[in-house]
Amino acid sequence: MLSVNWREVTESMKEPKWLTRLIMDAIHLDQTRKHGGRMGVRDNHLIESSLARPIQRWNYEPDSDIATLAAAYGSGLVQNHGYLDCNRRIAFMVMYVFLAINGWELLAPEAEVVTVMLDLAMGNLTESDLAQWLSERMSAIGCS
Numbered sequence: 001m002l003s004v005n006w007r008e009v010t011e012s013m014k015e016p017k018w019l020t021r022l023i024m025d026a027i028h029l030d031q032t033r034k035h036g037g038r039m040g041v042r043d044n045h046l047i048e049s050s051l052a053r054p055i056q057r058w059n060y061e062p063d064s065d066i067a068t069l070a071a072a073y074g075s076g077l078v079q080n081h082g083y084l085d086c087n088r089r090i091a092f093m094v095m096y097v098f099l100a101i102n103g104w105e106l107l108a109p110e111a112e113v114v115t116v117m118l119d120l121a122m123g124n125l126t127e128s129d130l131a132q133w134l135s136e137r138m139s140a141i142g143c144s
Contacts, residue, residue: 016069017101018055019094021047027093028083037085047082054098066102067138070095071131078120088117099138108137 024047032039041047054072057064064072077091092113096106108116116133119125125133 015058016054016066016098019051019073019098019101021051023097024051024090024094027097028086028090031086031089031093035086035089040084041082042084043080043082045082046080047077050076050080050082065131065135066099066104067135068128068131070098070134071127073098074117074130075120075127078117088121091120092117095134099134100141103141104138105141106134106137107139 029039031037050073053076054064054069057069057072061068074091074095077087077094081087083090099106116125116130120130
């Protein structure tokens, strides 16, 4: 795998492409259809809060790198529980899609992903820990 220093690339990065509510809801639908669970929203405001979290970080902490912004999406979704079910799965897929549309691939074994998302949900992993985990498994698309 060709090594790319993602910190150097993201230090001067332009504003990322953000995810929309439509994309997040589509991920929820896809994950519940594939893995089971209840479809639907528990609290619209909590979902909107999760969507706004990385944008807020970008606006008020402009030195935030792409891994930190992805972690803000994931952590917000896991903590807020905006959907009736599948919040951890949705959170991971949202991070994955966000990184992909911004030119990054996330390379992590499924078992490790499950452990990380469970640890995040149980409070054993902080948002900054999640950002670090993501950064260690990211590769620029086309460079793996």
